[in-house]
Amino acid sequence: MIKLAPSILSADFSNLFQDVQKVEEAGCDLLHIDVMDGHFVPNITLGPPVISSLKGKTKLPFDVHLMIENPERYIEDFVNAGADIICVHAEACIHLHRTIQQIKNYNIKAAVALNPATSLTAIEYVLGDLDMVLIMTVNPGFGGQSFISSTIDKIKVLRRMIDEQMLDIDIQVDGGIKPDNVHLVTEAGANVIVAGSAIFNSIDLKATVEEFRKNAR
Numbered sequence: 001m002i003k004l005a006p007s008i009l010s011a012d013f014s015n016l017f018q019d020v021q022k023v024e025e026a027g028c029d030l031l032h033i034d035v036m037d038g039h040f041v042p043n044i045t046l047g048p049p050v051i052s053s054l055k056g057k058t059k060l061p062f063d064v065h066l067m068i069e070n071p072e073r074y075i076e077d078f079v080n081a082g083a084d085i086i087c088v089h090a091e092a093c094i095h096l097h098r099t100i101q102q103i104k105n106y107n108i109k110a111a112v113a114l115n116p117a118t119s120l121t122a123i124e125y126v127l128g129d130l131d132m133v134l135i136m137t138v139n140p141g142f143g144g145q146s147f148i149s150s151t152i153d154k155i156k157v158l159r160r161m162i163d164e165q166m167l168d169i170d171i172q173v174d175g176g177i178k179p180d181n182v183h184l185v186t187e188a189g190a191n192v193i194v195a196g197s198a199i200f201n202s203i204d205l206k207a208t209v210e211e212f213r214k215n216a217r
């Protein structure tokens with residue numbers, strides 16, 4: 001069974017709360033919140049005040065994906081804003097192990113994201129400390145990009161690493177995932193699916209969510 005995490009990057013920001021309600025009613029599992037700083041990625045999005053404005057208004061857990069440099073400086077702010085999962089990029093952390101421990105000290109879930117060109121060796125020695133690994137299936141920064149198929153092998157190798165070590169870690173994928181290609185990532189071993197444009201541009205949200213779940217089997 002997959003978990004579906006709509007990426008609010010593709011939501012209508014002028015009606016953000018209503019869009020969050022819609023994805024909750026359609027049966028999604030997590031709210032994927034894309035935080036971008038204009039440095040680590042070219043785009044700028046939102047920060048803790050927007051996240052805290054949604055807290056308590058939805059039952060969906062907040063899955064906060066930090067596409068920012070020096071994320072260790074802001075972990076406390078995002079925890080206070082209501083993050084349930086914080087994901088940092090391996091490429092953005094000088095002391096990745098320390099940053100993961102910093103997140104876990106708040107008793108929330110810790111995740112690490114890897115860009116398409118980053119090897120799994122970047123997380124080899126911290127894998128046992130993680131609740132989730134995010135394999136980026138596009139280069140981070142923008143919604144609506146095309147899925148990069150070379151990431152499928154990376155998902156397969158990661159699934160093998162997790163299973164061999166008998167760890168309980170989610171594999172999340174993010175970027176260019178639609179109902180018609182979701183099987184590629186779930187067959188490879190992913191179980192948490194981020195989808196932005198496919199969800200928020202859908203004219204029949206419930207049907208799209210069902211299609212994701214059916215095709216992911």
Ligand SMILES: O=C(CO)[C@@H](O)[C@H](O)COP(=O)(O)O
Nearest residue numbers: 007140141143144176196197
């Ligand atoms: O983090 C990102 C992009 O950096 C993603 O969360 C995208 O927002 C996913 O959007 P789609 O590719 O599904 O439209």
